[in-house]
Amino acid sequence: MPLPSMKDQFAALIAAPSVSCTQPALDQSNRAVIDLLASWLGDLGFACDIQQVLPGKFNLLATFGSGPGGLVLAGHSDTVPFDGALWQTDPLKLTEVDGRWVGLGSCDMKGFFALAIEAIQPLLDKPFKQPLMILATCDEESSMSGARALADAGRPLGRAAVIGEPTGLRPIRLHKGVMMDRIDILGRSGHSSDPSLGHSALEAMHDAITELKGLRQQWQREYNNPQFSVPQPTLNFGCIHGGDNPNRICGQCSLEFDLRPLPGMDPQVLRSAIMHKLQPLAEQHQVKIDYAPLFPEVPPFEQSADAELVRIAERLTGHSAEAVAFGTEAPYLQRLGCETIVLGPGDIACAHQPGEYLEMSRLEPTVRLLRQLVEHYCLSPA
Template sequence: MRLPDFVDVYQGLISTSSISSTDPKWDQGNAEVITKLAEWFEGLGFDVTTEEVEPGKVNLMAQLGTGTGGLLLAGHTDTVPFDEGRWNYDPHQLTLDNNRFYGLGTADMKGYFAFILDAVYKMNASGTDWSKQQKPLYILATCDEETTMLGARHFTKEAPFKPDYCIIGEPTSLVPIRGHKGHIANAIRVTGKSGHSSDPSLGVNAIEIMHEVMFALMKLKERLVKEYHHPGFAIPSPTLNLGHIHGGDSANRICGCCELHYDLRPLPGLSLDSLDQLLQEALEPIEAKWPGKLSITPLHEPIPGYECDHKHEFVHSMQDICQTQSQTVNYCTEAPFLQELCPTLVLGPGSIEQAHQPDEFLSLDFIDPTLDILQRSIHKYCF
């Protein structure tokens, strides 16, 4: 099979919707995108395996070459939902305008697989002698990164190979990212007892108890800032944000239920178990005072922080290839899971500022530099 050209592959990816969402009205799965990627990678000589992790949720693994170690190029094939009324372009068509590719997933990040395919195709066209390949090149295309990170979590537990190094092609403006914070999001629900406001003894006011909860969380926030610090981050401490609260229904009723949603972004090295213990300690006096009134429910599975040692040879060599210093960021990726297998960097075309935005785009200025970085990386770590 002859591989379609770069733009046609890009168009094929963007026009195949693969939205993942916790809302069933939006959630679609990624099986159709994986089917296309499997055909294209097989056409370039890769051995391809697909695995349905959950119904409609599929991971793809592809391998070119044999041996141990090698380089893994990874990314996710799902996108976030979109607000059609805020788009000036069709989110499910690749539109060239203003020296940009517009479309849902152009930057975050289905388009990255078009770069990988074209980089290998161009290596073939330029006469690369694959008989001299010493280590395998692996591709991983995951499902559900935008929601549960199901694909990366599953792959890490069941990984059929162990590469030497991994590059995740999230949009970093081609800056190597060596670390990012994690993300924890929980709902705290206080269940009181409703009653007529004229007699407080008739009920238990959930808002008043939530006031105590919020005070305890603010004290925890101060503790995190004081006790945990990482100079490699622009915001060097964990952050805790109270993002949503709802309770009660009328001014003349004692509030019977109140719920607070908060998020916490831990630094690398701060374990999820440690954070859970800190939270339990913060709320313990309130739970003792109001037994059975508090419940905590995760809004999604927690994501730990991630860091690849800035002194590692992989970091230095990729800095040389990219001609720029590595950085840290505050957003999350699949890196904490793939880092369990091997040293991992996040590095890809496009800007994170375009992710999850109307009129998402990738500037055409990224095309040639990205192909160059991919080809040089493959040569360095597979030949």
């Protein structure tokens, strides 16, 4: 039975919900996406290894050929949550609009797998001298548990890995780190008519945010790397939850934020600075403040400029390797011995946005580029 067309694969991947989120009510399994990929790749002759990382969360490593070396085409199978009311189209349906394929995961980054499958199909009847691996991970958009589990297992992968995150088909060899942290403030509720009856967690959090904004300004003055399009570290206040009614003093408030350090910024030093600012607020407001990482931090990533993969990618794309502000799974694949770059067809500016899309003009160039990489690493390795 023939595989679905590239467009039909693209549509099926988008139609399979796989939201990864720190909020349990929004978090979903990625099993449907993994099963689709395993079915298609299995039909093409790949050996498919599905590994459960957490309940409902799975990695897929599909291998064609055998032996050491070879190439890994990698990506994550999950998406961020979405605001359906802000979309002009159904987020879970592939829709063509003005020369773009629109849908959740079209850019970041389930669509990459359909392009990779399209690229490799004409090559599978040729003799593979080194293996090709297709890697699909879980929870990249939250904990990176899939990539962490892979790195912790320590199983060597190929000698080169290309992660298809949205880079506009420009090779990326550096990125910032990612820290996702949480502040929980426990106050004391009471009747709003008399402030002395309680201790407001919400007012304490207001002051905590003020302190964090001050640290952000300080760090942005102190650290700058012009290789990045956003040359300073960033700190984003992502979500806040607290209280339950206007006529009650807020007894509990939680904040989750995202900090993107530059190479050279130590996450532990940053966390110590934050804790130093929070401790006086607990005494001032007579509240309890707990501060901890949501997940272990993602380290900054750098692949040397003279690496074979970087040089090949620069030659094939016509672009010098660059740096980006967002984090990826690259440092984990690097830990497994792969020369690693980030290189994919989407644009990061539309990722995590309503109306996420992939320009149709990028489809054929991406297929051609991936095919050339497979030919270099798997069919004619030196």
